[in-house]
Amino acid sequence: MSRPRAKLTKDFPGCPVESTLCFLDGKWKGVILFHLLEGKLRFNELRRKLPSVTQRMLTKQLRELEEAGILSRTVFPVVPPRVDYELTAAGRSLEPVISALAAWGSKNVTREDGQTVIRLAYETKTAPPERDAVDC
Amino acid sequence: MSRPRAKLTKDFPGCPVESTLCFLDGKWKGVILFHLLEGKLRFNELRRKLPSVTQRMLTKQLRELEEAGILSRTVFPVVPPRVDYELTAAGRSLEPVISALAAWGSKNVTREDGQTVIRLAYETKTAPPERDAVDC
DNA sequence: GCCCATAGTGTCGAAAAGGATACCATGAAT
DNA sequence: ATTCATGGTATCCTTTTCGACACTATGGGC
Numbered sequence: 001m002s003r004p005r006a007k008l009t010k011d012f013p014g015c016p017v018e019s020t021l022c023f024l025d026g027k028w029k030g031v032i033l034f035h036l037l038e039g040k041l042r043f044n045e046l047r048r049k050l051p052s053v054t055q056r057m058l059t060k061q062l063r064e065l066e067e068a069g070i071l072s073r074t075v076f077p078v079v080p081p082r083v084d085y086e087l088t089a090a091g092r093s094l095e096p097v098i099s100a101l102a103a104w105g106s107k108n109v110t111r112e113d114g115q116t117v118i119r120l121a122y123e124t125k126t127a128p129p130e131r132d133a134v135d136c
Numbered sequence: 137m138s139r140p141r142a143k144l145t146k147d148f149p150g151c152p153v154e155s156t157l158c159f160l161d162g163k164w165k166g167v168i169l170f171h172l173l174e175g176k177l178r179f180n181e182l183r184r185k186l187p188s189v190t191q192r193m194l195t196k197q198l199r200e201l202e203e204a205g206i207l208s209r210t211v212f213p214v215v216p217p218r219v220d221y222e223l224t225a226a227g228r229s230l231e232p233v234i235s236a237l238a239a240w241g242s243k244n245v246t247r248e249d250g251q252t253v254i255r256l257a258y259e260t261k262t263a264p265p266e267r268d269a270v271d272c
Numbered sequence: 273g274c275c276c277a278t279a280g281t282g283t284c285g286a287a288a289a290g291g292a293t294a295c296c297a298t299g300a301a302t
Numbered sequence: 303a304t305t306c307a308t309g310g311t312a313t314c315c316t317t318t319t320c321g322a323c324a325c326t327a328t329g330g331g332c
Contacts, residue, residue: 014252016241017166017234022252023245027320030153043279054321059280069254079329080278090254093244098153100236105152108229109159116158118205118226163290179309190291195310215299216308274332281326289318296311302304 020097023068028053028061033091033098036071040086070094156233159204164189164197169227169234172207176222206230 024030028050035041035049047058062085065071070091076082087094110119160166164186171177171185183194198221201207206227212218223230246255 014245014247015167015170016238016245017170018164019241019245019252020237021160021166023254024157028154030157031151034151034153044277047279054323055280056282056322057320060320069256075279078278079327080276081280081328083279090244090256094240097236097240100233101156102152104230104233105155108226109152109155116155118159120205120226180307183309190293191310192292192312193290196290211309214308215297216306217298217310219309276329276331278328279326282324284322284324285320286322287318287320289316291316292314294312294314296309298308299306301306 023065023070023094024097026061026064028057029065030098030101032058032061032065033070033087033094034102036085036087036091037095037098040084043083043085046085065091159201159206159230160233162197162200164193165201166234166237168194168197168201169206169223169230170238172221172223172227173231173234176220179219179221182221201227 024033031050032046035046041049043058043062046062047053047055050058053061062071062073066073068090069088071085071087074084074086076084108119110117160169167186168182171182177185179194179198182198183189183191186194189197198207198209202209204226205224208222208224210220210222212220244255246253
């Protein structure tokens with residue numbers, strides 16, 4: 001488009017969906033919250049649950065969640081270091097959201113031929129088994 | 137949201153939360169689905185609801201959602217062109233997820249000083265009103 | 273004196289995502 | 303003949319994200 005019309009309407013009414021996604025955004029936040037819903041975890045406990053996340057990344061995601069007020073970080077001044085991560089009240093309030101995400105994923109997502117696809121089990125299909133893929 | 141969540145499911149076939157986020161990932165997918173839950177929309181109708189999304193981005197997000205099987209794209213061979221976007225059964229099955237996201241966002245997120253923060257209304261706070269910010 | 277575990281930090285570079293801008297095709301209305 | 307609306311593409315460029323890898327501090331046990 002050649003008309004800079006978008007600039008005129010700079011004001012964008014906040015979408016509550018995006019508002020929430022905003023806090024879940026980041027590569028590992030979903031899984032992190034999923035695990036923390038079951039109770040507090042130390043840094044390396046979490047790490048062992050996410051074998052392919054680099055330490056740097058895990059730290060980064062945790063710091064972002066902490067800054068957002070979703071989890072708390074408790075440092076014990078001992079050696080070797082001990083740091084506990086635990087959901088705050090705000091974090092626990094996300095439980096229905098995480099549950100909804102988990103429920104849909106469990107029911108509808110599967111992996112086929114190296115792709116993540118929607119299972120579409122609920123669809124009364126007659127046509128060939130379409131496998132709508134997404135590149136992840 | 138964003139980032140090659142691509143490799144994610146490969147690394148974690150088991151996390152249903154990330155599996156779902158995988159499909160919602162992308163800058164505007166949340167809002168798009170939110171609007172489409174209320175019925176089919178033409179390209180420019182959608183665009184008017186998302187004033188700050190560029191046409192290129194909107195097209196891109198829609199194509200990704202289409203490829204994932206979440207929405208359908210119907211082209212009418214008329215002039216000027218008419219293209220309808222509508223949720224598929226798979227897309228409609230996301231309704232509880234979108235609702236959960238929207239509900240949490242409405243209740244807990246607010247904008248202050250240009251930052252998106254968690255309102256924390258449910259927390260019985262005594263301390264100064266901490267505003268945990270996230271840069272989006 | 274050396275190694276271990278924990279929980280990090282710092283730097284670099286590749287890759288992906290996102291934004292700005294320009295261009296296209298059609299036919300109807302003016 | 304020109305303009306308008308629709309629903310796009312094509313480039314180019316900047317920003318953000320992610321991953322690899324190296325490095326750090328501490329105190330206890332051997």
